[in-house]
Amino acid sequence: MPVPGCLSRYLLVLSLLGVHLLGCGGSQSRQVQAPPLEDVLPRAGDLVDLVPEGAQLLVWARPRVLWDSPVFLPLLNVLVDGRSRLGFERHTGVDVTQVDQVLMAEYGEGVFWWLRGFASAGIRARQAVGRVARSMDDVQLTETGPWFRRVGRVGLHVFDVGLLDGDTLCSGWGVLREGEALARRVREGGWPAGTGALFETNRRRRWMEQAMGAPLALVIPGRLQLPADTGVGLLLGGVEGLVVTLQGGDHEGDSSSSPSKDGTALLDVSVRMFGRFPSTIEGNLLTLLKSLGGTPLGVMLGLQQARVLATEYVGAAEYTEDETAMIRFVVPSDGFAHGLKMLLGADLQSIFQN
Numbered sequence: 001m002p003v004p005g006c007l008s009r010y011l012l013v014l015s016l017l018g019v020h021l022l023g024c025g026g027s028q029s030r031q032v033q034a035p036p037l038e039d040v041l042p043r044a045g046d047l048v049d050l051v052p053e054g055a056q057l058l059v060w061a062r063p064r065v066l067w068d069s070p071v072f073l074p075l076l077n078v079l080v081d082g083r084s085r086l087g088f089e090r091h092t093g094v095d096v097t098q099v100d101q102v103l104m105a106e107y108g109e110g111v112f113w114w115l116r117g118f119a120s121a122g123i124r125a126r127q128a129v130g131r132v133a134r135s136m137d138d139v140q141l142t143e144t145g146p147w148f149r150r151v152g153r154v155g156l157h158v159f160d161v162g163l164l165d166g167d168t169l170c171s172g173w174g175v176l177r178e179g180e181a182l183a184r185r186v187r188e189g190g191w192p193a194g195t196g197a198l199f200e201t202n203r204r205r206r207w208m209e210q211a212m213g214a215p216l217a218l219v220i221p222g223r224l225q226l227p228a229d230t231g232v233g234l235l236l237g238g239v240e241g242l243v244v245t246l247q248g249g250d251h252e253g254d255s256s257s258s259p260s261k262d263g264t265a266l267l268d269v270s271v272r273m274f275g276r277f278p279s280t281i282e283g284n285l286l287t288l289l290k291s292l293g294g295t296p297l298g299v300m301l302g303l304q305q306a307r308v309l310a311t312e313y314v315g316a317a318e319y320t321e322d323e324t325a326m327i328r329f330v331v332p333s334d335g336f337a338h339g340l341k342m343l344l345g346a347d348l349q350s351i352f353q354n
């Protein structure tokens with residue numbers, strides 16, 4: 001399980017490209033053949049079907065929904081500052097607050113991400129890909145034709161950027177093997193030998209579908225890397241998949257997470273785990289949350305003010321081999337964002353300097 005310093009790389013799903021492009025110094029006057037103007041590409045498929053196998057962690061976001069929710073604004077101001085937003089728009093032409101879907105996946109030291117839904121942002125995906133390509137130096141690969149793709153250096157990283165369909169682009173660094181597999185999947189309709197989709201099984205697909213029902217979510221599609229000789233390691237040693245979702249306030253008519261009596265905006269957090277668990281797991285999760293609230297990290301994130309809304313344990317059934325354990329709680333949005341800023345501040349600065 002990634003440490004908090006690494007986690008900030010994936011939580012910055014809405015700003016990473018702008019940060020690196022700001023520092024790259026690439027010339028926007030370089031001549032690059034742009035993707036075709038006509039919309040001839042068929043839809044590439046659901047994003048969940050376009051994730052190559054091997055990812056250790058994923059972050060899902062709905063930027064338009066997030067920026068429309070006052071509950072998320074304190075968190076967004078920590079994760080995505082004005083400088084990175086302006087850099088993203090200057091180099092891609094896209095107002096990231098108006099993009100419909102963003103998905104980011106971590107592959108070891110590499111990161112792959114997808115953006116979909118540009119109609120409301122006033123630009124098509126093909127235009128954004130072309131503008132990113134013009135910022136590249138030391139170009140290693142150029143593919144034209146309907147599925148435009150380019151590989152080249154942007155700042156400190158070698159980026160692979162491509163067009164999946166008229167409204168979807170993908171990019172990443174340190175993922176050339178995965179990028180080539182995805183390119184062939186889109187062009188040829190199937191994954192090349194030796195590769196495949198991360199969510200090819202119904203089991204894992206259900207995990208991701210849980211995440212995609214929320215405006216912001218984190219998914220770990222495998223076992224947690226926890227010390228086996230600790231209480232937490234023993235309790236969560238049977239976890240084979242984890243989904244954390246964040247909702248804002250009165251979502252879908254659910255008044256249980258509406259602002260508190262003093263008007264404090266609340267984040268609705270749901271932690272859902274899949275695998276094998278002891279029969280006492282619900283009580284154990286309550287105890288764990290209370291214990292975390294008393295730690296320096298918990299105090300920093302406001303977990304001592306967490307109000308539990310529900311716990312749940314569901315045994316395995318015919319349609320799923322997983323047992324499921326869940327705890328849902330609310331925390332003040334401002335306090336959580338302030339703690340996150342303190343926790344990730346140093347790491348964010350190192351990212352901005354790249």
